[in-house]
């Protein structure tokens with residue numbers, strides 16, 4: 001049996017929760033570790049692809065290839081094909097319940113489902129949880145999707161810690177199948193600063209690197225086994 005690469009889906013059907021940000025930063029982290037990485041953008045507004053185009057135009061090394069893949073009945077096959085060529089395939093699956101999201105959920109090895117701490121955002125995970133249940137019926141016993149919800153853009157203000165605690169309590173109680181990560185990713189300007197360099201937060205020059213931001217991103221990725 002050939003050992004194929006690992007397919008990582010960053011997806012929920014909610015927009016603006018940090019999917020593209022985490023997809024790009026996960027890819028940059030894995031690339032920095034020396035792995036062969038490809039990004040796949042299935043979003044109809046392909047933010048990640050634009051990021052990679054800008055990165056290539058700016059001459060940032062190492063280059064991370066990025067493909068836009070959209071359309072019915074093709075995604076799973078294409079992703080498995082890429083996983084034959086790359087050690088990691090990182091998929092940014094856009095912000096709606098799409099055939100792209102569902103197909104990727106069928107074949108992925110890891111799914112990251114970012115959410116913000118607000119009430120509406122955490123409620124929106126209900127749809128993701130129900131998709132996970134559906135997909136698991138098809139994936140079958142012993143092959144359940146390895147999914148991790150993660151709190152993203154959490155407030156750094158200690159006075160707002162109760163909002164984070166409330167979100168943790170809510171998600172673990174209502175959506176245990178989403179395996180909420182212990183690591184919390186906070187709201188850090190490091191992400192937009194790094195984007196200005198067309199880089200992930202682990203890649204930026206030492207003088208502008210945000211050690212706290214890097215530490216929590218790495219802690220999260222290690223926590224989920226990457």
Ligand SMILES: Nc1ncnc2c1ncn2[C@@H]1O[C@H](COP(=O)(O)OP(=O)(O)O)[C@@H](O)[C@H]1O
Nearest residue numbers: 015016017018019020021153186187188191192
């Ligand atoms: N942890 C974070 N800290 C600060 N800003 C963030 C963080 N995660 C995402 N953002 C910002 O939030 C906005 C939405 O993120 P994005 O990754 O585009 O979301 P999505 O892909 O889910 O629509 C972007 O402006 C991004 O820079």
Ligand SMILES: [Mg+2]
Nearest residue numbers: 019020043047
């Ligand atoms: Mg996006």
